[in-house]
């Protein structure tokens with residue numbers, strides 16, 4: 349059997365990793381400023397992460413959600429504390445799309461309404477509701493098409509008001525910072541306005557922090573830069589540092605009932621252990637602070653860079669929009685200088701490194717960049 353051919357692949361096969369370094373099968377060394385798409389939050393193969401997972405695997409890898417699981421409860425308590433959403437409840441699942449899918453369902457159950465407002469260029473995942481709320485017709489099958497999702501422009505509060513005032517919306521879903529779109533931020537003013545409009549019209553405000561969360565922007569969740577509170581927050585990617593796990597943080601105003609949500613694998617022992625190890629490392633190594641610090645370094649180092657049209661983002665969620673003559677730089681960074689980066693289309697290079705990235709590594713990237721332009 350062959351693999352279902354949906355990914356264009358680089359001809360590179362990493363076989364070993366340590367922090368932000370990767371080795372391929374030929375022994376070539378690479379620096380990873382992409383983190384496998386913002387997933388590697390605490391570095392590849394962090395010794396504490398490896399130890400905790402190995403020890404848990406020796407005890408119990410999995411049991412279903414039919415029994416007590418104190419690792420889940422520890423995770424909920426720790427996540428509540430570190431995120432500032434102490435009084436919220438946690439539902440655990442396996443991926444970002446699944447977290448959003450469940451968030452949309454919870455909002456719809458809670459309000460008894462079906463419609464959802466989303467934003468142009470948004471990406472929320474590939475399951476049925478999540479992909480319908482994703483502004484990319486190319487990845488929506490006819491099966492996913494629904495009149496229940498309405499898109500408006502990011503930061504256009506009047507457009508939000510015009511839609512929500514119709515009174516039939518269950519939720520608004522918004523990324524903390526739009527990632528796949530190429531790193532676009534909602535303004536603080538917009539976030540405050542959005543919160544007020546959701547309150548006014550009885551809508552659930554869902555913050556998709558799957559890419560922008562877990563400390564990446566210098567706060568635990570990106571929307572916390574604006575000071576606004578969400579009703580539901582979704583997380584995944586950095587939460588397990590590569591172990592599949594997603595989470596839905598749900599306001600105490602939204603009441604659960606037995607059977608409302610469910611999953612076979614979600615919240616299993618290994619996944620929760622991975623997430624606890626990640627939180628240990630984030631706290632012990634002050635990684636949220638490091639994300640802010642290295643983010644500031646990148647921002648100042650790339651100010652007025654001749655290849656860059658616009659620098660976007662916060663902390664370690666960075667979009668570098670290239671001037672036309674420098675399109676192609678990403679491949680040169682990879683093949684000539686051995687730096688992995690992300691992209692949004694041909695024009696935007698995305699940096700989504702592990703929050704452990706050092707000043708030295710950041711400087712070596714800037715030097716490599718400057719040597720190519």
Ligand SMILES: Cc1ncc(COP(=O)(O)O)c(C=O)c1O
Nearest residue numbers: 443444445471472473527558559
């Ligand atoms: C903002 C956002 N939401 C949701 C998802 C979907 O996550 P997953 O691929 O884990 O389903 C992504 C993935 O890139 C994302 O960036």
